[in-house]
Amino acid sequence: MSISEGASLPNAQLARLGDAGPETVDLNDYIKGRRVILFGLPGAFTGTCSTIHLPSFIATADEFAEQGVDEIICVSVNDPFVMKAWAEASGADAAGITLLADADAAFTKAIGMNFTVPAIGFFDRSNRYAAIVEDGIVTHVNVDEPNTCNVSTGQSLLERLAA
């Protein structure tokens, strides 16, 4: 399946680094009854993800909060240690953005966003998308073409909300 408006998100076990080490986050439980943004990208510490995509949500975090968004969640096929290091280095932690690791790409594959480019060492990484999810149902989703970062930015998703 792919991610589409009106559909429920598949459930997934994602991971994050807690105070006591890696912990599992059941996505369905985590987002139940809440309005959240979920966005995906190819990888922590990569060029466009670090310079454009993640910063676009750091820049718009306050505006999303004003629109009633409870939490902004970034998902990437990395492990929870790398995601934590990236959250600290990028300022995402400080902006209140949650980074969750889809370490085995199960969620990314379940929503049909996975891509592989062996020449750059990427296997089942995530294409860029950004979705607004209300109580587990996708109400808005923007998916970028490979190698672009336009409609999946925080600013583009804000425009969808305002429209």
Place this chain on the structure above:
Amino acid sequence: MEKQDDGPIRVDLTGLLKGRKVIVFGVPGAFTPTCSSAHLPSFVRAADRLRQKGVDEILCLSLNDVHVMRLWGEQSGAIAAGIRMLADSDGALARAMGLAWSNPDVGFHDRFRRFAMLVEDTTVAAFHLDDMGVCASTTGEAMLAELK
């Protein structure tokens, strides 16, 4: 693979080892506690002394991508110490060496066991493998002791 200033490149391991004395060590993951606090720093400390004893190159291997390896190498001081940070992006080398292990609970799939070896002209002259959860026999200091 390795990320250089102009982007990711493919590194031929045999080419790096041929006719040279090389230390190769592998770790479970960039930015993980033991790897960041003990294993990699031990080679940062020992790098100069290893080279004084005739080591031509020190290679750090991990199943992470090149972007993560590069940042980890910069933040840890490893790149400044002349250690090359190589990504076994798909785990092919870890599996081929029989050193792959997985722990889905922490998001690890086919990661390297913690090891260090001295390779002389592509022949393994010394090989150290640590028990799971331990970083003792695979440190930079332990490899220094292997060099005459």
